Amino acid sequence: MNDVITDRTSRGRSVGLVPFLFGLAGSPTLPGVGLRRLLGDLGVSDDAARALLARLTRAGQLVSERHGRTVDYRLAGDLARGFERIRSSDQSGPVEWPGSFAAVMYQVPEEHRAFRDAMRRAAVLAGYGVLQPGVLISMSELGDRLDGVLAERPGSARVWPARLALSVEDAAEAASIAWDLPGLARSYRSHLTRLDATDAVPDDPGEALRAYAETVMPVLVETLREPRLPAPLMPADWPGTELRAAVGRFSGAVMPRVHPYVAELAGGVHR
Structure with missing residues (x-):
């Protein structure tokens, strides 16, 4: 596997793993022991995972709740807002440009x-x-x-x-600049190529989780950047819908192996 997830030169990539795992678990809270185990599957050592969770808690991006000898975490701050935006995302924009x-x-x-x-x-x-x-x-x-x-x-x-x-024409130009739509479209097409070329997913659930995260997490980060704009403001050949369909197909193939494993750890079975 490559280092797309745990690039040691960038803390931000490891930070992004945390809301990603909350999203996979589909739970507002996760037990610390399960969260560290899942981070370990994604290449983060236990010491590094403990340090990451402590740092995010101090920064107000996580809230920790102790229950006896165990600690549960929930998202807060910018991580919670970004997570909610992805989860509630509706890519349909307004029908007309309001002016x-x-x-x-x-x-x-x-x-x-x-x-x-x-x-x-x-x-x-x-x-x-x-x-x-x-x-x-x-x-x-x-x-x-x-x-x-x-x-x-x-x-x-x-x-x-x-x-x-702005006029429709000027608004389309402003949107292209503000959200860098040409660059985002190139990135989307690159993700499409990678999704189409993805090899068979490993049978081991931990390895399958890592393969899934390496493939899908960069796509989710990019889709968070996609604005909800009226159709006249978007490029005619915008690849967003095609990319989301490709992610759906890939997830449908991988999640039956990954989801039971994540659900077990999210439920605190191994606390």
Whole structure:
């Protein structure tokens, strides 16, 4: 297997394994011992898994609950929001272009770049596109999607909700830039090629889980970036529907081997 999952040069890839495993288990909570076992199947040592869970808990991305000698975890923060967006994803966008994007304009002094980066990261997870530095766009209003990060806004930072009115042609060009639709389409087609060329899945459930994660997890990360836009704003040959169908076929072939194993560990059988 390659190192697509546990690239030791990037903490982010190991972090992404945690909501991925929650999604496979289909449970809002997972026992620590089962979660570490599953992370081990994906190439993360037990010590590294313990450190990862502790770090995510300190950062507010996990909540731990102790029950006697055992600890259960549930997703929180950005991990929970990203997880919910994937789980509740409905790729059908509005039928017609309403004439304007919801926009967020911001100006943040360089000394508060940590807040700026956190706001931008939370906005992208919430479905915003980055049109240019200082301008985010979305099909829906701000609502409460950024309340958590905006509560930490420094006094010198400025954030202005707005509307950006554009013709259909200009809106399509803006969407292409904000969500990098050409680059995303190339990535989708690359995933399609890989899914079509995937070899037979191992019989061992732990090895099958690793093979499934290496193949599907990068696709899920990419589908999280796909905006929900009216058809006139999307490229005519957009491969999103084809990619999701390919993932469905691959999952249908692999999950009968993986799901009982994950369900057993998620249920805390080996606590």
